Amino acid sequence: MTFEAKYWYLHNHQLFDELSRNHLNELTYLSHFRTGRKGDVITLPQEEKRIFTIKVGILKLVELDNDGDEQLIEILRPGDLFGQFTLTPHASNQYAVVLSDYVTFCSFLVSDFEQIMRQNPALGIRYTKLIGLRFRQLQNRYANLMFKxxxxxxxxxxxxxxxxxxxxxxxxxxxxxxxxxxxxxxxxxxxxxxxxxxxxxxxxxxxxxxxxxxxxxxxxxxxx
CATH class of the missing domain: 1.10.10.10 (Winged helix-like DNA-binding domain superfamily/Winged helix DNA-binding domain)
Structure with missing residues (x-):
């Protein structure tokens, strides 16, 4: 994927669309894009903490329980964040599986992303709001599971x-x-x-x- 294609994907993402051109250029250089096909497994390594976002395609986020059974956590679509998206440790037994025929996603090291946020307080605010919305959606889902x-x-x-x-x-x-x-x-x-x-x-x-x-x-x- 060309630098320009990466740049415009990030520019059009709801989290980054108000960053300056210089900061978007920096973010583009720091980003790592990958592709996958249906059934591919995307591991979330603990030793290299990363935040992921989907460009094209659909994934399912899963976790293995204590019995080794797969538990489906969430369906992830273009623009969604996963991985170390809360900037706190996630379960080491989580991974993502490609559901669509094809997927393209990008990732950033958590340390690089935190540095960009320190330089852009507005980005930190938007990020916090996005994570808050994500948790409210999960809370609604759990409420439905309990009461419906x-x-x-x-x-x-x-x-x-x-x-x-x-x-x-x-x-x-x-x-x-x-x-x-x-x-x-x-x-x-x-x-x-x-x-x-x-x-x-x-x-x-x-x-x-x-x-x-x-x-x-x-x-x-x-x-x-």
Whole structure:
């Protein structure tokens, strides 16, 4: 990727779009861009603390529990931050997996990013607001897990998915990059229950799905 392409990606990112040209140039020199394909695993090394952000593609952030089972933490989309994004230690058993056919992402050493923030107090404020928004979204998700039944949790998950991923002109068509097992982990259920609910929604004429797409045929499904 050319320096200019890296520069304009960072310039258009919600976190960096108000930086001066000189500081953006510095940030571009410090950035490290990588690509990956579906199924690739992106490790988050502890010895070299980095902040990552996605340019193109979709990832899932996962963590291994004490039994060695994979726990799905979050779905990450273009512009999202991951890795050492809180500037505090993260679990050493976390990693990301590429869900889309192709992904491009960039990263910065935490030490370099902290230096840029010290030079730009406004960047630090925006960063804090962005992290605060991220935590509020996670809090809302956990509240839904605690106080909503599994059917409502699945409908809320589909609504959030459509809000974030649906393409212009196709508001009710979703690229199906998640397995039922992935979805069950996101809504704290199990694969069998998710499959049963999908079949129930399909029989009710509310959606159709296959390996490549989910089509919401009755918008009332998302009215939750």
């Amino acid at each position: 039944d599994v059917r409502t949790r699945l409908r809320l998950f589909l609504k959030e998915w459509a809000d974030k991923d649906a393409k212009p002109g196709q508001p009710n068509v979703l690229t199906n990059y998640l397995s039922h097992k992935d979805i069950s982990r996101m809504i704290c259920s199990n694969r069998q229950t998710v499959t049963e609910l999908f079949n129930e929604f399909r029989l009710a004429g509310m959606l159709e799905y296959d390996r490549s797409q989910i089509r919401i045929t009755d918008p009332a499904l998302l009215n939750v």
